[in-house]
Amino acid sequence: MTTHVNAYNLHPDFPNDTREFEIEIPNKCPHCSTAYSLIPRYSSYFIDNFKQIRLYSVFFCPSCENAFFADYECHEEYFGEYSSHYYVLYPSPKSTKSFSNALSSLSPKFVKIYHQAEIAENSKLKELCGIGYRKALEFLIKDYAISKHPEAQEDIEKSSLSKCIDDFINDNKFKTLAKAATWLGNDETHYVKKHENYNVQDMKRFLNAAIAFVEYELTCDEAAGFVTNS
Numbered sequence: 001m002t003t004h005v006n007a008y009n010l011h012p013d014f015p016n017d018t019r020e021f022e023i024e025i026p027n028k029c030p031h032c033s034t035a036y037s038l039i040p041r042y043s044s045y046f047i048d049n050f051k052q053i054r055l056y057s058v059f060f061c062p063s064c065e066n067a068f069f070a071d072y073e074c075h076e077e078y079f080g081e082y083s084s085h086y087y088v089l090y091p092s093p094k095s096t097k098s099f100s101n102a103l104s105s106l107s108p109k110f111v112k113i114y115h116q117a118e119i120a121e122n123s124k125l126k127e128l129c130g131i132g133y134r135k136a137l138e139f140l141i142k143d144y145a146i147s148k149h150p151e152a153q154e155d156i157e158k159s160s161l162s163k164c165i166d167d168f169i170n171d172n173k174f175k176t177l178a179k180a181a182t183w184l185g186n187d188e189t190h191y192v193k194k195h196e197n198y199n200v201q202d203m204k205r206f207l208n209a210a211i212a213f214v215e216y217e218l219t220c221d222e223a224a225g226f227v228t229n230s
Contacts, residue, residue: 001025005042007055019045022057022076022083024201030093032064041067045074055084071124092122102218107143110136122202130188130200137181137207141165144214159185174213181206 002024009017021043029036040057047053057073068091072084096115104111119130138161145168146161156164161182169175184203187193 001027001037003039005040005043007045007057010044010056010156011091012148019082021045021072023055023057023070023072024084024087025066026059026087026089028093029059029061029064029066030068030089030091030192031061031066033093034061034063036061038062040070053082087125088124089122092117100215100218102222103152104217105141106147106214106218110139110143113139126200130185130203133184133200133203134182134205137161137178137185137210140211140214141169141178141182145169171213174210175204175214177210181210 002022004020004022004034006018007021010018011021023040023043025039025133026036026074028034036059038059040059043055043057045053047147050136053074055074057070057072058067059070060067068089071088072087072088074082074084076082096118098113111131113136117129117136120132121129141161142156142164145156145164148170149156149168152168156168159167165175165178165182169178181203184195184198184200184206187195188199188200188203
């Protein structure tokens, strides 16, 4: 979820200068992990000597009655219009994304790598977390493909992720999500990015949608087994 905020300039020479930014709102409180969707109580920004823009927002959680802090990197999309590019929460979130038992059994390595990428992201290691999410994606896709095509396990394991998606993922919507996440994940590992208008948060959106697809299929399979055996 995104919102627009008016932020004050932290530069002492321009205390009354304000600009509007589009930011992504954290989806849960890092203190208590309660779902969160409130706008920040206060926002301010600073432009450094290299013209890089940092935005700082203070949020308050009514559930645990604690404040937390988000640090954004921003860029100017159009003249006078700014959007956030990346954010880090302080304090670092205490919990990590939860996965069903079925998905954890399907791809335990994926779960382990995803959680390590989350820790890197929460620790502001933004140059590393994208690489971690890209690796997690590969384990998720290949383990899913192996579950659907066990006879081709060796071929799936040895193939590139792109070839695995083309050859062994049948659902077109899932194939599209997997490709989009892969392309943006590859950008996180290469010297030159091919998709400058996208970032690791976009890669995570596609990855999380792919995760939801796999979770949905696993739940449907469980339901089918229940109905058949009842």
